[in-house]
Amino acid sequence: MVKPPRLIAWELTWGCNLSCVHCRGASTSEIPEGELSTDEAKHFVDEIAEIGDPILIITGGEPLTRKDVFEVARYATDKGLRVALATNGTLLDEVVVKKLKDAGVQRVSISIDGSTAKTHDEFRGVPGAFEGAMRGIEYLKKGGLGFQINTTITKRNLDEIPAILELSTEIGAEALHIFLLVPTGRGKNLEKEEIPPVEYERVLNWFYDQQKNVSIQLKATCAPHYFRIMRQRAKKEGIEVSVKTHGYEAMTRGCLGGTSFCFVSSTGDVQPCGYLPVVAGNIKEQSFKEIWEDSKLFNDLRDFDSLGGKCGKCSYKGVCGGCRARAYAATGDYMAEEPYCIYVPR
Numbered sequence: 222m223v224k225p226p227r228l229i230a231w232e233l234t235w236g237c238n239l240s241c242v243h244c245r246g247a248s249t250s251e252i253p254e255g256e257l258s259t260d261e262a263k264h265f266v267d268e269i270a271e272i273g274d275p276i277l278i279i280t281g282g283e284p285l286t287r288k289d290v291f292e293v294a295r296y297a298t299d300k301g302l303r304v305a306l307a308t309n310g311t312l313l314d315e316v317v318v319k320k321l322k323d324a325g326v327q328r329v330s331i332s333i334d335g336s337t338a339k340t341h342d343e344f345r346g347v348p349g350a351f352e353g354a355m356r357g358i359e360y361l362k363k364g365g366l367g368f369q370i371n372t373t374i375t376k377r378n379l380d381e382i383p384a385i386l387e388l389s390t391e392i393g394a395e396a397l398h399i400f401l402l403v404p405t406g407r408g409k410n411l412e413k414e415e416i417p418p419v420e421y422e423r424v425l426n427w428f429y430d431q432q433k434n435v436s437i438q439l440k441a442t443c444a445p446h447y448f449r450i451m452r453q454r455a456k457k458e459g460i461e462v463s464v465k466t467h468g469y470e471a472m473t474r475g476c477l478g479g480t481s482f483c484f485v486s487s488t489g490d491v492q493p494c495g496y497l498p499v500v501a502g503n504i505k506e507q508s509f510k511e512i513w514e515d516s517k518l519f520n521d522l523r524d525f526d527s528l529g530g531k532c533g534k535c536s537y538k539g540v541c542g543g544c545r546a547r548a549y550a551a552t553g554d555y556m557a558e559e560p561y562c563i564y565v566p567r
């Protein structure tokens with residue numbers, strides 16, 4: 222039996238008020254064609270609830286540009302899903318925060334891609350984006366809604382990551398989740414902004430060390446090599462990786478796409494993640510259950526022994542798996558080896 226997903230990121234709309242250089246989405250101010258209607262959105266929630274009770278991350282585009290976001294969130298909460306909202310923060314105010322709370326939203330993520338307004342605004346394409354996000358965070362705090370910071374690491378902000386961690390702690394974030402740039406969507410020509418593999422190794426080792434120094438939760442998302450590094454470091458320290466020593470990170474793995482996570486686009490395409498533009502099926506044409514359980518794409522991704530190149534030979538393939546989106550961006554084959562890993566399997 223195929224286990225249901227534990228986490229679904231749902232691009233409720235691709236409409237957005239910012240224009241970030243790296244965005245995986247189309248994210249324009251135009252009204253997207255073929256976007257799920259409110260009824261279709263609710264039907265999708267019904268289908269998810271039929272097979273499980275995952276964390277549902279309502280994302281975008283900018284989900285707060287869609288008027289029925291609260292109605293859809295409420296509906297999902299009532300169906301027993303744990304709802305989180307991913308936003309750039311600029312459209313939050315007192316009323317919006319109250320509506321999110323009333324809809325049962327449990328946590329909000331705010332994207333911060335620079336420790337200063339200059340870096341963040343240049344990244345996000347709109348002056349005032351940083352100030353808007355900080356203002357949004359104040360509203361969340363006043364309204365008593367917990368939040369986490371999501372940061373995408375690129376060459377531009379690599380040196381600011383320690384300052385972003387400090388800022389996240391200072392402003393009272395519950396967690397800092399780091400993402401590593403995937404050159405896809407509008408960011409597809411940003412290969413030159415990806416940090417080189419040795420820098421990945423360095424920043425992820427730094428991240429491992431920080432978990433011992435700070436009280437907020439740190440999580441490496443879209444950085445599958447972290448889970449190898451965690452085990453290599455623990456081995457050196459002479460400790461076993463367990464929930465007791467490494468918390469939640471001990472129970473999860475690098476790439477979750479297709480095994481316990483999937484992404485659903487604004488038009489209903491089901492993908493392993495938002496950065497991998499390969500479609501398993503569309504929920505307007507097939508049931509979500511059928512797509513999740515039976516599609517070739519998801520079944521390929523569940524078979525770690527079919528991974529190509531060095532990922533297939535690696536003893537860490539069970540805990541890492543490489544970034545399938547980066548492999549696809551580099552080669553056109555989503556099962557190919559992760560191109561940004563320096564580890565040589567023995």
Ligand code: HEM
Nearest residue numbers: 230278280305306307328329330442443477482494495496
């Ligand atoms: C509860 C609050 C949380 C929020 C607000 C949040 C937010 C996000 C966002 C915004 C994304 C990117 C999705 C996208 O737009 O493509 C994401 C991705 C992801 N998150 Fe979280 N997250 C939360 C909790 C968690 C937890 C508890 C986990 C534990 C497994 C998790 C694991 C992931 C994974 C695996 C991805 C996949 C990224 C991808 O492949 O597209 N998140 N999360």
Ligand SMILES: C[C@H]1O[C@@H](n2cnc3c(N)ncnc32)[C@H](O)[C@@H]1O
Nearest residue numbers: 243244245332371373400402403408
């Ligand atoms: C939902 C989160 O995904 C990030 N995000 C958007 N596009 C990309 C990309 N191409 N690569 C990595 N992260 C990305 C956003 O900055 C936000 O923090």
Ligand code: SF4
Nearest residue numbers: 237241244248282309
């Ligand atoms: S990353 Fe988020 S805020 Fe930026 S353009 Fe894309 S959807 Fe909009």
